[in-house]
Amino acid sequence: MMKKIFTILSIIIFAVKGNAQTEDIYGGKYHPAKEHFETQYKKQEYPKYSRFQIKLEKDRMIIDVVKLIEFSKNLDEKFKLIFENGLLDPMRINGNTVLKIASMDELPLLSTNPQTKRFKFWIFPQNSNAKKDSVEYVLRGRMNPNEYYFELQNENADENTSFKEFVEGAKLTYLAYGGIII
Secondary structure (H helix, E strand, C coil), rough: HHHHHHHHHHHHHHHHHHHCCCCCCCCHHHHHHHHHHHHCHHHHCCCCCCCHHHEECCEEEEEEHHHHHHCCCCCCHHHHHHHHCCCHHHHHHHHCCCEEEEEEEEEEEHHCCCCCEEEEECCCCCCCCCCCCCHHHHHHCCCCCCCEEEEEEEECCCCCCHHHHHHCCEEEEEEEEEECCC
């Protein structure tokens, strides 16, 4: 009898826990982003770099010879397409020529239609003026990351458009600082 009750309770707990792991627009990675887009969003348009200005290497990208974006080794390859297509500029993001992308996430529950995709990414603060062997350099590279949000729009996209096709025809329509990750 106890074994039967334990089995039934285990099945119920497993089922409830399994359903609780679905994404929730009011919690987890979505909560601060949802609040930000609801209160701060103002559609804009930003210029795009042409592909001949971009040199892509394994875990980094060089723009116009002087700007550098470094990627975490764990960054999904699909997100590199955004940078390859000249949609994000380090100077516009953090006012620095060097940008280290620690992580990036698409926020599909915040994307309003098939022509819109919203994202968040984390970068670690950089101090290009600090000497590499200084305490300031070490501390700046280990501080909490900053979170940023951005939106891409592709007027020709529909629900069957691949991520690659979407990004190739997209424009950056929103970019903003979200806060420090603690």
